[in-house]
Amino acid sequence: MNEEKTPPVADPGLEEHEHRYTDVDPAAADRAYRQIVGMLASVPVFVLAFLFVYFGVPKEAELVLFGANFKMQTTLLGLTGGLATLMIGVAAIAWARSLMSDEEIVGERHGAPSSPEARERVLADLETGIEASGIRRRKLLGTGMAGALGLIAVPALVSLADLGPWPTAELRSKTIEKTIWAEGVRLVNDVTYIPLKAADIVVGQLVNAVPEGLPKIEDGAEFQQAKAKAAIIVVRMDPNSIKIPDSRKDWQVDGILSYSKICTHVGCPISLWEQQTHHLLCPCHQSTFDLANSGVVVFGPAARSLPQLPITTDSEGYLVARSDFTVPVGPSYFERDSSKDFKEGDR
DSSP states (O other): OOOOOOOOSSSOOOOOOOHHHHHHHHHHHHHHHHHHHHHHHHHHHHHHHHHHHHSSSSSTOOOETTEEEEEHHHHHHHHHHHHHHHHHHHHHHHHHTTTTOOOOOOOOOOOOOHHHHHHHHHHHHHHHHHHHHHTTHHHHHHHHHHHHHHHHHHHHHHHHHGGGOOHHHHHHHHHTTSSSOOTBEEEEETOOOOOOOOOGOOTOOOEEEETTTGGOOOHHHHHHHHHHHHHHEEEOGGGGGOOGGGGGGGGGGGEEEEEEETTTTTOOBEEETTTTTTEEOOOTTTTTTEGGGTTTTEESOOOOOOOOEEEEEEEEEEOSSSSOOOSSSSOOOOOOTTTTTTTTOOO
């Protein structure tokens, strides 16, 4: 026997609709309309102010407020960009609260699938909503909102320039593809900064090194960048146990070779040295390089050989660089030319 279930709460129905002031007073509606258009019209002004601040106010300029120092450019950028965004939000809220239709609608529940008739009703309701928004009668609302939303993207796009300069080939050759290694620069211990003498390095030994003169660079970002790119490892192996291609005969000193310390996979520092196999292992993802064979990859995700630094000795027997690295150090990037990387069998 099927019995109709009584809802636990009686249907309260719709309360009596209360008209807004703008619904009954056309003058009030027109004032709200002008206020909303005015807020949207202020957005281009704030966007222009943002651009003026971005290009016209020096980054070093300071602003003193309440006894505290603020960077003038960033403060004004935040203020102008924030106000432009705020005006769009306030205008949208005012539009919805003052001018859009305020009639309550009741929708009966139904199953998940919608009938063709229901779909037609949805389209009809959509048309009703568009009509209720007043956008057809007050066309500046739609135009103003579309223009404001389009213009608010300008500060964001302009700010992308602060992500860094465009990576042209010329810029890359002067920055990420270059280190401070140069002809005649001595190799020094990366802790004591004592120059490395070839005669003091024994077979099987690995030394972490940097270019001489690195500590003289002003401490800070410049120092850290230079040290990170120029970090090397120096190893000595039995000359009879290593493969030296014809193109690199003069890159080593009696079995002493130098390689970049930066893994070519994602840039982790490497110095896990296996003396018996002459392999260098990256601790991050286990890429393994054969230092006895020009640093070629023998295992792991790395796809490029470890860059080798050409070295020799000076008149006092200290190890010095012949030049900078012949290929960029570190992980790969899209614009990088890998045609010069050493591969197994190269001579």
